[in-house]
Amino acid sequence: MKEILLCKYGEIVLKGANRRFFEDTLLKTLRFRAKHFGKFEITRSQSTIIIDPLEEDADLDGMFETASRVFGIVAISRCAVCEKDMEQILETAKSYLPQFLEGKKTFKVEGKRSDKRFPLNSPQISAEVGGAILGVMPRLRVDVHNPEVTVRVEIREFKAFIHAGQFKGAGGMPVGTNGKAMLLLSGGIDSPVAGYMIAKRGVQLEAVHFESFPYTSERAREKVVELARLVSQYAGSFNLHVVSLTHIQEELVKNCEEDYFTLILRRYMMAIADRLAHKYECGGLITGESLGQVASQTMQALGVTDPVATLPVFRPCIGLDKEEIIQIARRINTFETSIQPYEDCCTVFTPKHPRTRPELSKVLEQQNRLDFEALVEEAIAGAYTERIRTEF
Ligand code: ATP
Numbered sequence: 001m002k003e004i005l006l007c008k009y010g011e012i013v014l015k016g017a018n019r020r021f022f023e024d025t026l027l028k029t030l031r032f033r034a035k036h037f038g039k040f041e042i043t044r045s046q047s048t049i050i051i052d053p054l055e056e057d058a059d060l061d062g063m064f065e066t067a068s069r070v071f072g073i074v075a076i077s078r079c080a081v082c083e084k085d086m087e088q089i090l091e092t093a094k095s096y097l098p099q100f101l102e103g104k105k106t107f108k109v110e111g112k113r114s115d116k117r118f119p120l121n122s123p124q125i126s127a128e129v130g131g132a133i134l135g136v137m138p139r140l141r142v143d144v145h146n147p148e149v150t151v152r153v154e155i156r157e158f159k160a161f162i163h164a165g166q167f168k169g170a171g172g173m174p175v176g177t178n179g180k181a182m183l184l185l186s187g188g189i190d191s192p193v194a195g196y197m198i199a200k201r202g203v204q205l206e207a208v209h210f211e212s213f214p215y216t217s218e219r220a221r222e223k224v225v226e227l228a229r230l231v232s233q234y235a236g237s238f239n240l241h242v243v244s245l246t247h248i249q250e251e252l253v254k255n256c257e258e259d260y261f262t263l264i265l266r267r268y269m270m271a272i273a274d275r276l277a278h279k280y281e282c283g284g285l286i287t288g289e290s291l292g293q294v295a296s297q298t299m300q301a302l303g304v305t306d307p308v309a310t311l312p313v314f315r316p317c318i319g320l321d322k323e324e325i326i327q328i329a330r331r332i333n334t335f336e337t338s339i340q341p342y343e344d345c346c347t348v349f350t351p352k353h354p355r356t357r358p359e360l361s362k363v364l365e366q367q368n369r370l371d372f373e374a375l376v377e378e379a380i381a382g383a384y385t386e387r388i389r390t391e392f
């Protein structure tokens, strides 16, 4: 039996030329991913994308998995295809649908006849298919108001489609339809989640990671690369720029008061990320900050680091509790990697009593003990870039 995938995309926000761009980007992403799983034909028809395997050994399960991580798709279902002949439709329904109805109590059938030449009308199709299902699964009951499973039988232009049970898609908008932003990616729990959340709104990522070798290790960097790969399952390929803060931190320790280390370091991070963002044509920055989570994330501390950025800073975790962030991290599979215990450049040279209510003038007074511009330029000049390729 021939099986295909049907992907539904939301259409509320889509108008005119926008819609075309949205659909083209979505198709491009799906076609790119499909190559990994075999030969597929991917086409669109009435707010649905049809993914049709063209050869026996195309991996439909793999394609289903990867499509469920593509932003812009709100629901996916597996679907049997047969000739537009009632005999065949009933046979297919009886052999294909039990796997989706097993263990369920109620169902209904929604027939839909797009091809008006088909001899049965929609209610007749529903009644016949419903009867056939009850024939093979007599314990099921029909409930037209509140069914556990809705079976759909669509008589289309060339074939009949039979499917049941939609799975939730990743939602959001196709990556690439809403500009590009620079993610400050640490090895922690929050920043991969932040990257995922902004990518979900259609934003292409670019990422920067700060390290402090030899105070941070090779393994700490590998962990971040692994996190970036996990994020790419949703966000697609992106560049990861690795920037060393070692010299800056050593200068800080030599010249500034300990209480201000973290704040000034965060100003350097923002400045470097902002410069890189301009260089790589990003329209914003993304961080995993959550209000009040640590000393450097109080409103006053954010007020001291934020002005360094010339671009808007997106902080999608700002109003989430740690528990809520962890829930998302588990769902997108970054959590287990994030909790591996490796040091971060923020955790070396941390002050015992960080300022939670810093004053900008005091911070600047400390910062001005160093040549801020020169250190920023030096750090950027030493950056190296790794291409993170889409994990399927
Ligand atoms: P996370 O779980 O994301 O590490 P956190 O609670 O540990 O967050 P901080 O260490 O204060 O928070 O960092 C706040 C934000 O600053 C991070 O979410 C991230 O966006 C950015 N950041 C922190 N450390 C780094 C780093 N080494 N490289 C890049 N960005 C960083």
Ligand code: MG
Residues within 6 Å of the ligand: 186, 187, 188, 344, 346
């Ligand atoms: Mg961190």
